[in-house]
Each structure stands twice: as C-alpha cells, then as structure tokens.
Amino acid sequence: MSEYISALMVCLEPINLLLIVAMVSLGIVFGAIPGLSATLGIALLLPVTFGLSTETSFVLLLAIWIGGVSGTFISAVLIGIPGSSSAIATCFDGFPMTKNGQAGKALGIGMTASFIGTVGSVILATLLSPVIAEFALHLGPWEYFSLCFCAITLVASLSKGNIFKGIMAAGIGLLMGCIGMDPINGATRFTFGNVYLTAGISTVAQMLGMFAMCQIIRDSAKGEAKMPEADMVSMKGLGVGFKDIIENIKTILFAFVSGLWIGFLPGMGSGISNMVAYGYAKSISKDPESFGKGNPAGVWASETANNASLGGALIPMMALGIPGDGITAMLIAGLTIHGLQAGPLFMTEQPDLAMLIFACVLVSAIITYIIQIVTKRWFPYILKVPYHYLYTVILVICYIGGYGISNTMFNIYVMLALCLLAIFMSMSGLPTSPLVLAFILSSKLERYFRQGISYAHGSYKEFFTRPISAALLAVAMFCVVWPIISERRKKKAEAAAAPVQTEVNDD
Amino acid sequence: MKMRRDTKTGIVGLLGCAFFLFAGQSIKQPAKLLEPGPRLFPYVAIALIALSSIALIIKGLKESHIEEKPYFPKGGILKISKSYLMLVIYAFAMTWLGFLITTPFATVAFIYDLKGNSEVKLVPSIIIALLVTAGLYAMFVFGFQVKLPMGILFE
Numbered sequence: 001m002s003e004y005i006s007a008l009m010v011c012l013e014p015i016n017l018l019l020i021v022a023m024v025s026l027g028i029v030f031g032a033i034p035g036l037s038a039t040l041g042i043a044l045l046l047p048v049t050f051g052l053s054t055e056t057s058f059v060l061l062l063a064i065w066i067g068g069v070s071g072t073f074i075s076a077v078l079i080g081i082p083g084s085s086s087a088i089a090t091c092f093d094g095f096p097m098t099k100n101g102q103a104g105k106a107l108g109i110g111m112t113a114s115f116i117g118t119v120g121s122v123i124l125a126t127l128l129s130p131v132i133a134e135f136a137l138h139l140g141p142w143e144y145f146s147l148c149f150c151a152i153t154l155v156a157s158l159s160k161g162n163i164f165k166g167i168m169a170a171g172i173g174l175l176m177g178c179i180g181m182d183p184i185n186g187a188t189r190f191t192f193g194n195v196y197l198t199a200g201i202s203t204v205a206q207m208l209g210m211f212a213m214c215q216i217i218r219d220s221a222k223g224e225a226k227m228p229e230a231d232m233v234s235m236k237g238l239g240v241g242f243k244d245i246i247e248n249i250k251t252i253l254f255a256f257v258s259g260l261w262i263g264f265l266p267g268m269g270s271g272i273s274n275m276v277a278y279g280y281a282k283s284i285s286k287d288p289e290s291f292g293k294g295n296p297a298g299v300w301a302s303e304t305a306n307n308a309s310l311g312g313a314l315i316p317m318m319a320l321g322i323p324g325d326g327i328t329a330m331l332i333a334g335l336t337i338h339g340l341q342a343g344p345l346f347m348t349e350q351p352d353l354a355m356l357i358f359a360c361v362l363v364s365a366i367i368t369y370i371i372q373i374v375t376k377r378w379f380p381y382i383l384k385v386p387y388h389y390l391y392t393v394i395l396v397i398c399y400i401g402g403y404g405i406s407n408t409m410f411n412i413y414v415m416l417a418l419c420l421l422a423i424f425m426s427m428s429g430l431p432t433s434p435l436v437l438a439f440i441l442s443s444k445l446e447r448y449f450r451q452g453i454s455y456a457h458g459s460y461k462e463f464f465t466r467p468i469s470a471a472l473l474a475v476a477m478f479c480v481v482w483p484i485i486s487e488r489r490k491k492k493a494e495a496a497a498a499p500v501q502t503e504v505n506d507d
Numbered sequence: 508m509k510m511r512r513d514t515k516t517g518i519v520g521l522l523g524c525a526f527f528l529f530a531g532q533s534i535k536q537p538a539k540l541l542e543p544g545p546r547l548f549p550y551v552a553i554a555l556i557a558l559s560s561i562a563l564i565i566k567g568l569k570e571s572h573i574e575e576k577p578y579f580p581k582g583g584i585l586k587i588s589k590s591y592l593m594l595v596i597y598a599f600a601m602t603w604l605g606f607l608i609t610t611p612f613a614t615v616a617f618i619y620d621l622k623g624n625s626e627v628k629l630v631p632s633i634i635i636a637l638l639v640t641a642g643l644y645a646m647f648v649f650g651f652q653v654k655l656p657m658g659i660l661f662e
Contacts (some may be wrong), residue, residue: 051652118618157604162513163568164559168520171555175527178552182545189534189549211596220621221587223580388625392617393639396596396610399601400643404653416594418583427578428516442548450542458541 005357011495013096027067038068043207047401066364073110086270086306089278092299118365121311126358131321145448146472156434157479170413173435177442203333209418263312270306277305308390514567520560605658610640
C-alpha cells in the first residue's frame with residue numbers, strides 16, 4: 001500500500017501531471033482520428049523515451065495509451081467511423097444518436113463509460129496482479145514456455161481470415177526474433193556478417209516500420225487518408241446524469257466483467273469485447289428493435305467493455321510478462337529499453353515502478369475524463385486536422401526515432417525493410433498481431449524451452465507431465481485445431497444445404 | 508486463369524523458407540549439448556512458415572474460380588511504389604546530407620504525396636516544412652537529448 005501511495009505521489013508531481021495532461025490530450029487526438037491509434041502514438045513515443053528516466057518514460061507511454069483508447073469513441077459518435085476496432089459497436093448506436101440530435105448525450109455516455117471501464121478495471125488489476133505474480137514465481141521454465149506458446153497460438157487462431165495466415169505471421173515473427181545472438185549459447189544467427197544485426201532487430205524499428213510508416217503510405221495509396229467532416233453540433237454540459245447510469249447498470253456491469261475477462265485473454269482485446277458486450281446489451285433489452293437506431297445502452301455497453309479490457313490486459317502483462325495485444329507488447333518493449341523485464345520478478349523486485357504503472361493509469365483515466373468534459377464542445381475540430389500535414393510530421397518523427405535507437409542510419413534501413421514486409425503482409429491478408437507477439441516473445445519462448453530441456457537432462461517429458469504446462473499446451477493445441485475443424489464443419493453444412501436448395505428451386 | 512493472392516503469398520513464403528533454410532546452415536551448433544541448440548528455433552519458424560505457405564497455395568488453387576477484389580484501387584500500386592521510393596531517397600539523402608538539409612525538402616515532398624484530392628499551396632507548404640524541421644530539431648536535440656544525423660559529408 002505504501003508503494004502505491006508513493007507511486008501516486010510521483011504521478012501527482014507537477015511536471016509529471018503536466019506530462020500526463022499533454023500526453024492524454026495527444027492520445028485523445030490519436031484515438032479520435034481514424035487511421036491513427038494509441039498503438040501508433042506509443043510507437044512514436046518509444047524513441048523519445050531513450051533519454052528520459054524510466055518513471056518519466058512510463059508516465060508518457062501510459063498517458064498516451066489511456067487517452068488513445070478512450071478517444072476512439074469520438075469519431076464513432078460524430079461521423080460513424082470508429083477511431084479503431086475497439087469502437088466499432090459504438091458506431092451502431094452512437095452515430096444514430098448524433099443523427100437524432102443527441103450528439104452531446106452520446107459523447108457524454110462515451111466519456112463516462114470509458115472512465116468507469118478504465119478506473120474499475122485498473123483498480124482490479126492493481127489488486128490481482130501481485131497475487132498472480134506471487135503464484136507465478138513458483139512456476140518453472142516448462143510452464144512459462146507453455147504460457148508463451150499458448151499466448152501466441154491463441155492470437156494466431158483468433159486472427160481475421162484464415163488460421164494458416166495467423167500461423168505464418170507468427171512464424172515470421174519467430175524468425176525475426178531469431179536474428180542476432182541466440183539467448184543461451186550466444187551463437188550468431190542470420191546476421192550475414194553485419195555487426196549491427198548481432199543485437200537483433202530493434203523492437204522500436206519494427207514498430208515504427210510496420211505500424212507507422214506502412215500504415216501512412218498504404219492508407220494514402222488506398223485513398224483512405226480522408227474522411228467525412230463532422231457537423232458542428234451544440235454540446236452543453238456532460239449530457240448524462242447519475243440517473244442514466246442507474247438505468248443502464250445491468251448493461252454496464254456485464255460489459256465491465258466481459259471486457260475485463262476478454263482483455264485478460266491474449267489476443268482478445270477491446271476489438272472483441274465491445275462487440276460481445278453490445279450483443280449482450282441487445283439481448284437483455286426490453287426493446288431490442290431500438291438497437292442500431294440510437295439506443296444509449298449500446299454506447300454504454302461498447303465503451304465500458306473496451307476500456308475495461310485495458311485493465312484486463314494489464315494483469316498478464318504485469319504479473320506474467322505476457323503481452324495480451326500489440327499495445328501491451330509495446331509497453332513491454334518500453335520496459336526492455338530501460339533494462340527491465342515485465343513479469344513476476346518485476347513485481348517483487350521493482351514494486352515502486354510496478355505500482356507507478358497502475359497509479360499512472362488511474363491518474364491518466366481521471367485526467368482523460370476531466371479533459372474530455374472541458375473540451376467536449378471542440379471534439380468536431382479534432383476531425384478537421386488535415387491528414388497530409390499530420391502524416392508528414394509522423395513520417396519525419398519515424399526517421400528521428402529510427403536514428404535515435406543506436407545513433408546510426410542502420411535502423412532507418414531496417415525500418416524501411418520492415419515497412420516493405422508489412423505492405424506485403426497487408427496485401428496478402430497476413431495479420432500483424434501474431435507477428436508482433438511472436439517477435440516480442442520469441443527470445444523468452446526459446447530460452448524457457450531450452451532451459452526446460454536442459455534442467456530435465458535432455459528430456460522433453462516435463463512439458464507434458466507437469467499439470468499446468470500440460471493444460472496450457474492442450475489449450476494451445478485446441479486453438480490451432482478448432483478453427484480447422486469448425487471451418488470443415490461449416491463447409492460440410494454448406495455442401496449439405498446446397499442440394500436441398502437446388503431441389504427447392506427445381507420445384 | 509489469374510493467380511489468387513493466397514497462392515502468391517504461399518509461393519513467396521516457400522521461397523523465403525528456402526533462403527533462410529540455406530542461411531541457417533551457417534549457424535554453429537555447439538557439440539555435446541543437453542538441449543537442442545541454436546538451430547532448433549529458426550528451423551521451427553521456417554517449418555511453420557513452410558507448412559502455412561503450402562496450405563495457402565492449396566487454398567488459393569481450390570478457390571481459383573472465385574473472383575478476387577483488387578487490394579489497391581486503380582493506380583494504387585504505382586502510388587505506394589512512389590511513396591516508398593520517396594522514403595528510401597529521404598533515407599539515403601539523410602545519410603549523406605544530414606537531417607537539417609534534407610528534412611525541409613522531404614516534408615514538402617511528403618505533403619504533396621499525401622495530399623490526395625486536397626488542395627495544397629506551395630508557399631504555405633514550404634513555411635510548414637521549415638517550421639516542422641526547426642521544431643522537431645529543437646524538440647529532440649535540445650528537449651529530449653536525442654542526436655540527429657549530421658550527414659557523412661558534414662561529419
């Protein structure tokens with residue numbers, strides 16, 4: 001408790017408070033503009049943190065994360081285009097509310113629901129993470145390997161499209177992670193005689209090249225770097241009261257619990273939780289027909305769930321060192337830059353910093369809410385920012401970031417090569433999430449696997465005989481096999497239905 | 508018959524696997540290890556890519572009769588190639604001439620490249636380019652103590 005209070009005091013220092021306000025505001029802008037995201041914001045900020053202290057770095061990164069995730073509802077409500085996949089369900093009722101002249105109320109619900117989701121989930125994450133970390137300390141390399149393996153397969157299997165595309169992306173991530181020195185013997189792999197490659201591919205270069213650069217030039221080529229203008233509507237007051245919360249309490253509670261749980265599972269972040277919560281809100285409503293036409297419960301459900309996922313994702317990241325999604329993978333990369341490793345040892349050896357992370361998320365959520373209340377009437381202006389100027393500045397910052405990794409041009413060329421890889425992956429429909437997760441976890445995965453075998457004197461048996469490890473491997477196998485079986489079943493059902501259809505048509 | 512994107516992805520994947528399999532032969536495997544050694548993981552990764560590439564080739568061939576929407580609109584490939592080339596030229600120019608000289612030119616070029624259908628005027632773009640260069644230089648060099656490239660010609 002004393003560590004948490006001192007962490008809270010660090011966050012409330014004037015300079016840190018000022019940084020949080022600035023970064024949360026920037027995050028809201030990044031979250032609100034479709035095409036930009038909190039992920040991109042963190043990728044751009046990572047190089048900035050090289051010269052800063054660990055505490056300040058995390059204040060910056062976490063504040064832009066919270067602002068970015070919260071801000072996604074703005075464009076969803078005002079122009080019907082979600083700022084990211086986490087606000088897709090918000091569009092269903094948020095935009096109709098705007099068309100019905102209730103933009104102020106829809107934005108008020110979005111703000112309040114985001115606040116409830118983030119604050120509630122981070123409080124639970126603060127309480128649960130140390131308990132899980134304590135338990136995780138008793139696990140061996142076998143369980144850790146199986147956990148990392150399970151996380152990667154779960155993300156790969158949930159990838160949009162085809163399971164093989166997810167596996168291929170994970171394979172590319174693993175291969176990229178193999179470049180450089182191996183984590184046990186120090187043998188060099190795929191360096192082709194280049195000294196710079198000995199240290200492996202930089203996570204920052206990977207994020208900047210594959211997310212920022214690729215996204216900008218791809219969107220521009222696809223003609224997606226423009227959007228409809230938001231109407232300047234009058235918005236006075238918060239738009240929601242305590243009565244609205246009470247009326248929708250059942251929806252809010254379910255959305256919160258489902259968002260927290262879905263966020264906890266690797267690969268199932270806010271992009272899924274908002275849809276699940278929306279579906280539930282519709283199913284329990286006395287008036288399901290009104291959903292999609294501007295029912296406030298839809299916005300409550302979606303926004304509470306996607307923000308509750310944020311705290312859910314913090315738990316495995318902090319307690320186990322396993323990133324649940326692309327953003328938490330980047331936060332783990334941020335820790336690595338400062339010579340720290342997320343996981344149970346981090347919680348016990350660096351409790352001050354661990355608590356600072358939780359405290360900073362809480363303070364950022366409160367400041368985000370205050371900023372949103374104050375600036376609500378200017379939200380439509382955010383969507384008027386000219387893309388070509390904004391994207392240009394981001395591209396230049398990518399180059400600065402790439403150079404700043406090692407003060408050489410080498411990482412800029414790595415960034416360009418990875419940008420090309422990302423364009424190819426995007427054209428082929430290969431998802432980036434499994435790649436990022438496999439790349440971040442590759443060295444851990446390899447170290448735990450080889451350590452496990454070494455400790456067992458060359459035996460592989462321990463992976464299957466230790467109960468937790470065996471259970472996790474079983475889940476991983478299920479994740480790979482189930483999509484293939486279900487696709488086959490679906491095809492069989494379709495094939496069986498086709499002749500019946502033909503017969504009906506013949507009649 | 509037009510080749511589907513899945514088939515093309517599979518072929519590129521297999522070619523990549525062949526390259527890395529060949530490159531993997533040079534990884535030194537220490538003798539008498541209790542564990543599998545440094546070659547195992549690269550080979551596992553290559554096997555995963557190879558298996559999924561084969562699956563994608565088969566899927567692409569099976570679905571070859573289904574019409575596929577083009578990924579980019581008309582002229583999109585040319586546009587992205589042009590944008591990428593600009594990024595590469597900027598990197599090379601920065602290597603030789605440094606950040607301060609190249610960035611204003613690159614900024615104006617990027618603004619025009621990314622403008623789409625929006626109207627952009629040259630003079631405001633030049634002013635913005637100079638302000639962006641100066642602002643970012645001051646912020647990173649003086650604010651965050653991050654070094655920026657001086658250029659080989661000026662070092």
